[in-house]
Amino acid sequence: xxxxxxxxxxxxxxxxxxxxxxxxxxxxxxxxxxxxxxxxxxxxxxxxxxxxxxxxxxxxxxxxxxxxxxxxxxxxxxxxxxxxxxxxxxxxxxxxxxxxxxxxxxxxxxxxxxxxxxxxxxxxxxxxxxxxxxxxxxxxxxxxxxxxxxxxxxxxxxxxxxxxxxxxxxxxxxxxxxxxxxxxxxxxxxxxxxxxxxxxxxxxxxxxxxxxxxxxxxxxxxxxxxxxxxxxxxxxxxxxxxxxxxxxxxxxxxxxxxxxxxxxxxxxxxxxxxxxxxxxxxxxxxxxxxxxxxxxxxxxxxxxxxxxxxxxxxxxxxxxxxxxxxxxxxxxxxxxxxxxxxxxxxxxxxxxxxxxxxxxxxxxxxxxxxxxxxxxxxxxxxxxxxxxxxxxxxxxxxxxxxxxxxxxxxxxxxxxxxxxxxxxxxxxxxxxxxxxxxxxxxxxxxxxxxxxxxxxxxxxxxxxxxxxxxxxxxxxxxxxxxxxxxxxxxxxxxxxxxxxxxxxxxxxxxxxxxxxxxxxxxxxxxxxxxxxxxxxxxxxxxxxxxxxxxxxxxxxxxxxxxxxxxxxxxxxxxxxxxxxxxxxxxxxxxxxxxxxxxxxxxxxxxxxxxxxxxxxxxxxxx
Numbered sequence: 295x296x297x298x299x300x301x302x303x304x305x306x307x308x309x310x311x312x313x314x315x316x317x318x319x320x321x322x323x324x325x326x327x328x329x330x331x332x333x334x335x336x337x338x339x340x341x342x343x344x345x346x347x348x349x350x351x352x353x354x355x356x357x358x359x360x361x362x363x364x365x366x367x368x369x370x371x372x373x374x375x376x377x378x379x380x381x382x383x384x385x386x387x388x389x390x391x392x393x394x395x396x397x398x399x400x401x402x403x404x405x406x407x408x409x410x411x412x413x414x415x416x417x418x419x420x421x422x423x424x425x426x427x428x429x430x431x432x433x434x435x436x437x438x439x440x441x442x443x444x445x446x447x448x449x450x451x452x453x454x455x456x457x458x459x460x461x462x463x464x465x466x467x468x469x470x471x472x473x474x475x476x477x478x479x480x481x482x483x484x485x486x487x488x489x490x491x492x493x494x495x496x497x498x499x500x501x502x503x504x505x506x507x508x509x510x511x512x513x514x515x516x517x518x519x520x521x522x523x524x525x526x527x528x529x530x531x532x533x534x535x536x537x538x539x540x541x542x543x544x545x546x547x548x549x550x551x552x553x554x555x556x557x558x559x560x561x562x563x564x565x566x567x568x569x570x571x572x573x574x575x576x577x578x579x580x581x582x583x584x585x586x587x588x589x590x591x592x593x594x595x596x597x598x599x600x601x602x603x604x605x606x607x608x609x610x611x612x613x614x615x616x617x618x619x620x621x622x623x624x625x626x627x628x629x630x631x632x633x634x635x636x637x638x639x640x641x642x643x644x645x646x647x648x649x650x651x652x653x654x655x656x657x658x659x660x661x662x663x664x665x666x667x668x669x670x671x672x673x674x675x676x677x678x679x680x681x682x683x684x685x686x687x688x689x690x691x692x693x694x695x696x697x698x699x700x701x702x703x704x705x706x707x708x709x710x711x712x713x714x715x716x717x718x719x720x721x722x723x724x725x726x727x728x729x730x731x732x733x734x735x736x737x738x739x740x741x742x743x744x745x746x747x748x749x750x751x752x753x754x755x756x757x758x759x760x761x762x763x764x765x766x767x768x769x770x771x772x773x774x775x776x777x778x779x780x781x782x783x784x785x786x787x788x789x790x791x792x793x794x795x796x797x798x799x800x801x802x803x804x805x806x807x808x809x810x811x812x813x814x815x816x817x818x819x820x821x822x823x824x825x826x827x828x829x830x831x832x833x834x835x836x837x838x839x840x841x842x843x844x845x846x847x848x849x850x851x852x853x854x855x856x857x858x859x860x861x862x863x864x865x866x867x868x869x870x871x872x873x874x875x876x877x878x879x880x881x882x883x884x885x886x887x888x889x890x891x892x893x894x895x896x897x898x899x900x901x902x903x904x905x906x907x908x909x910x911x912x913x914x915x916x
Contacts, residue, residue, distance in 0.1 A: 313725045314725070319359060320721070324713060324720055327353060327354060328708075328712040330353050331350040331712040334353060334456070335705055336701050336702070337460065338741075344452070345449070346737075346741050347734070348429075348453055350712070350741075351733065351734045351737065352422070354712065354716060354730050355422075356418070356422075356461070360472050360512075361466065362471065363472070364469055365465050365469075367419070368461045371454065372455045374419070375423070375451060379450060383447060389431070397640070400432075400636075401633050404633040407421070408424050408629035411424070412625040412628045414614050414616065421632075425659040428636060472513040473513070476510055476517065477531070477568045478569070479509070479535075480538050481566075484564050485562065486498035486542065491553060493553040499542055503539075504819075506817035514528065529601070530603045533600070533606065534598055536604075536809045537594050537604035539813060543812055543857070543858055544862060547587035547862050548591070557591065587859075590806060590862050627775045627777070628662070634774070635771075639657075642762070642766075643655075648755070650752060653763065654766065656759075658766065661763060662767055665777045665782050666771055666778060666831075666832050666836060667828030668779065668782075669767060669768070670772070670828075673768050675727040675728035676760070678731075679718075679735065682732050683732040683733065683736035683737075683739070687711070687735060687738070687753055690739070691740065691753060707740065708740075712736070716729065716733065738757075779828045779832065780843070782825045786819070786822040787822050787850060791853060791874055792875070793812075794860065794878075795874040797811050797861065798866045798871040802863070805860075806861060816857070819853055819854050822850050826847055852910045855906060860903060863903055866903065869904060877914035
């Protein structure tokens with residue numbers, strides 16, 4: 295990531311190419327999304343469900359590898375959309391003849407749900423609900439007054455609920471169960487630890503550590519909630535997730551060049567057992583009673599053979615509202631900027647009477663993000679994806695659709711086009727939004743009405759709408775309360791350093807088991823490094839000085855390097871603890887300084903951990 299930050303465009307292109315390569319489970323996810331979109335398209339054609347392209351978009355946007363998560367998400371969204379549609383009926387009647395009041399209602403409801411999408415666990419679903427409400431209220435301009443409530447609400451409910459119902463049924467039949475996904479995660483972590491223990495590189499180990507424990511905890515929780523496996527197995531998986539993470543931390547703390555072939559072979563054997571559906575069997579004399587990272591690694595491997603997976607820890611469930619929901623103005627500003635962009639697009643195509651570009655408003659709800667760098671990066675992906683999807687769609691209109699004779703043929707075309715989009719969207723976050731946009735532009739181009747569309751004007755209008763929406767989002771997010779990605783970096787570094795300080799206050803035995811805090815450090819640092827890479831997308835005048843960026847990068851590197859040795863250190867001095875706590879406070883309150891880095895401490899500080907803590911404190915103080 296450091297190389298990307300220093301040479302942004304070449305590094306990003308290399309990362310994008312790497313993200314397009316095959317990965318475990320990627321093809322399975324791709325064909326499932328494509329097949330489900332084809333089924334949604336066929337259902338919409340047969341039962342006259344309007345805006346089938348938006349219905350398919352919801353599948354591409356929301357579907358996850360975890361079948362149980364898809365079921366829960368689909369059922370929750372159906373309930374929420376049903377309640378919203380019922381509650382909004384009197385509002386539509388009230389505002390049918392009052393356009394200005396209707397715009398005010400769109401703005402208020404949009405702000406509320408976008409605020410929740412930023413400040414709560416509602417996340418992306420909040421933006422989708424805001425989109426559904428805005429879509430319903432804008433139908434007032436197109437549907438005769440006597441049919442506004444019945445037809446408009448029915449359209450909106452069908453558009454959102456039909457694909458979610460199909461996603462729930464599809465995931466129950468063909469989805470991957472959460473306990474199998476967790477088994478695969480544990481096997482990959484053991485393989486990464488084995489490679490590092492064999493001296494063959496630690497890249498996979500660091501990548502696995504950056505994933506944290508949130509996904510594993512969610513998989514274990516869903517496995518228990520939906521009872522996809524016997525209770526004994528789920529109990530073992532719960533504990534094994536924490537123990538495997540502790541193992542990786544211990545291996546990361548080993549000195550460079552130190553290997554343990556026997557332990558590496560044992561990790562590989564455990565990974566093979568997990569892939570085969572089994573559980574590691576105990577080995578006599580396998581436990582370790584020594585001190586240090588190597589002994590901790592051996593003990594973690596032995597703990598994996600216990601009936602509880604070696605740990606009684608559970609992933610911490612975050613509260614519904616973020617801790618800074620009412621104190622951080624960025625949540626309100628994000629909701630206001632996105633709402634302003636959406637309302638602006640609505641006014642533009644209403645005033646010029648060009649309803650065909652209504653996709654501009656849809657784009658605003660799915661293209662906006664918290665920082666300027668994130669938004670512009672996402673915008674670049676969406677414009678690129680839009681152009682690729684439009685080319686696929688127009689090519690289909692010219693060469694494929696004229697030869698289709700049935701809905702089945704259209705479903706096959708949707709499957710083929712979405713297969714390309716889903717392959718991209720199932721990659722990392724660096725490219726996934728591009729895949730979503732490829733799918734949306736392709737579907738909006740070929741699906742218009744209740745059959746294959748050969749209307750080039752409609753295809754043109756929808757693509758123009760997408761580009762207009764992206765342009766408006768760019769202008770709003772770079773001109774109104776622009777938030778640099780550097781601010782996001784500082785916030786995440788402050789959280790990571792605060793977690794390091796909390797770890798430093800614990801005694802040796804407790805600290806070695808505190809994997810939830812360690813996972814928080816790793817995930818926050820990973821997000822900070824990703825945000826640093828996005829600075830290249832910001833307007834030059836909004837970027838911080840290069841010296842400031844270098845300081846933030848060095849601070850992230852030092853914080854990441856101090857975690858593994860801190861986890862398994864026998865003694866942590868009070869001075870080390872104090873410096874880490876002060877660094878967290880200074881980064882969160884003042885940023886990371888303005889000038890060049892101060893001189894780093896030399897070998898006169900005898901303790902290696904203390905030296906790293908002093909470097910962190912100096913970088914934070916500037």
